[in-house]
Amino acid sequence: MTSLTASDSPSNLTEFSVSELSGSIKRTVETAFDHVRVRGEISGYRGQHSSGHAYFSLKDDRARIDAVIWKGTFPRIKFRPEEGMEVIATGKVTTFPGSSKYQIVIESMEPAGAGALMALLEERRRRLGAEGLFDQSRKRPLPYLPQVIGVVTxxxxxxxxxxxxxxxxxxxxxxxxxxxxxxxxxxxxEVAAAIRGFNAVEPGGPIGRPDVLIVARGGGSLEDLWSFNDEAVVRAAAESRIPLISAVGHETDWTLIDHAADVRAPTPTGAAEMAVPVKADLEAQLANLAARLRGAASRQMDLRRQSVRSLVRALPSIDQLLALPRRRFDEAAAGLGRGLERTTVVKRRAFERASSGLRLELLANRLSQQRQLLADRITRSERCLERQLLKEHNRVTRAGASLASLPARLLGQLQRERQHMTALSRQSDTALTHMLARSRSAVAAQDRVLQSLSYKNVLKRGFAVVRGEDDRPLTRAAGIGEGLAISVEFADGRIAAVTGEGGEPVERPSMPPQPKKKAAKPEPAAGDPPKQGSLF
Structure with missing residues (x-):
């Protein structure tokens, strides 16, 4: 039996190195997608790198593609990219052979919307706000000195x-x-269940009911903080009977739970500072306030006594109070007549100046100037129209000349296509010849394996197959009765025989002599099992 190895099977495939294959893929991608427009949502944007480049991704609800804006291109972007903003980016697609990734190099970008997540967030904010979940009237003040604080984090x-x-x-x-x-x-x-679980705790039970709740989480992207924009979390925060502090993310991170909570903290540490005061400061402040209260009460009484005495001495009479308003009234009454005369003179002079500019000669001169200006504009328009007609005539002339040379270019293109088809036909004939040769070699190898496994090759070495009356091979002597008609198959044919033990063999008519050539394989009867003899 022969075996085939990988080196025995010929192949006409070209062998590439990894660098050559990566370079070929890069050239193919850049040629096919050298100028594309992509619409997607900005994700993972962290501003410009220290090198001046900006790296982020564009995504939609099913896919994501890496994107880069080079340092020299960034100043030409007309707006500042932001996380979650939906944009339309124009550029080319290229590959990065070092890690088998592809990316789009953005050359220009324009906003296309706030992004899918931002649009969903804005719609949810409007809908929940319309239900009154964010109203200030629902918010409760925080307890000044809570005894138990519940934290969900x-x-x-x-x-x-x-x-x-x-x-x-x-x-x-x-x-x-x-x-x-x-x-x-x-x-x-889980966050919504925790808020409702704290509200379900009974006061005075084995587990103290919190006086204030803190829902906290560190900073992250919009996707990382999306759980706190969940409608179930917002409704649980709005329904909470315990005052709730939202401390999700950093100062610039806003989620819907911040609107529904009673108080929003800029950071988790800030939430802890809002929940409890400083004990030492309270004690010092209390002592200081007590001392100040005593001193203030004493000083206030003294000041009030002095103030009453001063007011009694400085209180003016009615004539002194009315003297100044009375004088102002007299002066205004005296100047009223003079003011009317001056106003009349000023109005008359203004009327005379206006009437002097309405003479018939001035109106006629202005009308003549406007008529001349209109005539000049008509003349310039006619000249511009003549130049435009001349330009269009020249363009039509050039187009006609270009169309005249078109058949020659088409014939050249047809000739190149015919040569290309001829080359492809020769390549296909060569490939078909190689494939037929490989198929013939494979069939010959399988035939040699089949011949080496056939039992007839064993018969040629002197063995024989004994078959019963039903033409089935007999594999054991036990169980074969005396006088049973059998046949013995040799390499060159079969003979008939009868089993016996001890006495004289029974005469049986012998089979006719076989010609000295390889016996043909008998055809199996319909329904018979395949005849595979055993050797003994």
Whole structure:
């Protein structure tokens, strides 16, 4: 039996190195997509890199493509890109062979909308705001000195450590943490369930009911903070009977829970500072206020006594109070007549100046000037029309000359296409010849394997196959009765025989002599099993 190896099978495929293949793909992509327009939402934008380039992605609801704006192109962008903004980018697609990635190099960009997520967020904000979930009248003031604080956040992040550390420093109180996921699938439902769970705690029970709740998470992108824009979270925050502080992200990060919460904190640490005051400051302030209260009461009484005495001495009479208004009234009455005379003179002079400019000669001169200006404009328009007609006539003449040379270019193009088809036909004939040669070699190899596995090659070495009356091979001597008609198959034919034991063999008519040539394989009867003999 022969075996085929990979080196035995010929192939006409060209072998490329990794660099050659990557370079070929790069040239193909840049040739096919050298100028494209892509509409998508900006994702992962962090501003310009230290090198001056900007790296981010464009995405829609099913795919994402990396994008880059080079340093020299960035000043030509007419607006500042922002996270979540939907834009239409124009550029070319290229590949980065170092990591087998492709990206679009943006040459110009224009806004196309606020992005799918931003549009969804704005629509949800309007809808929930119309229901009154963000009204200021629903918001409750925070308790000044809470005894129990409930925190809804991840138990493993730095946020809970910052909150606990800040509360311990300012005013140590009992803190209950409800652990939840703050990002990913199902995180919004966990946050909503935690808020409702704290509200379900009965006052005076084994677990203290919180006086204030803090929902906190660190900063991140719009996608990372999307759980806190979930409608279930917003409704749970608006329905909370316990005052709630929202501390999601940093100062610039806004989510819908910030609108529904009673108070929004810029950071989780700021939420802890809003929840509790500084105990030492309270004690110092209380002592200071008590001392100031006592001193202020004493000084206030003294000042009031002095003020009453001064007012009694300085209180003027009625004549003194009315003297100045009475004088102003007399002066105004005296100047009223003179003012009317001066106003009449001024109005008369203004009327005379206006009437002097309405003479018939002036109106006729102005009309003549306007008529001359109109005639000049008509003349210039006629000249411009003549120049435009001459330009169009020259353009039509050039187009006619170009159309006259078109058949010659078409014949040249047809000749090049015919040569290309001839070359492709020769290549296909060569490939077909190679394929037929490989197929013949494979069939010959399979035939040699089949001949080497045939039992007739074993018969040529002196073995025989014994078959019963039903022409089935007999594999064991046990179970074969005496006087059974059998046939024995040799390499050059069959003979008939009868089984016996001990006595004289029974005479059986022998089979007619076979010609000295290779016996033909008998055709199996319909329904018979395949005849594969056993050797013994």
């Amino acid at each position: 991840s138990p493993t992040g730095a946020v809970i450590r910052d909150i606990l550390h800040r509360i311990s420093d300012r005013f140590p109180v009992h803190v209950i943490v409800w652990p939840v996921k703050v990002q990913g699938e199902g995180s919004g439902d």
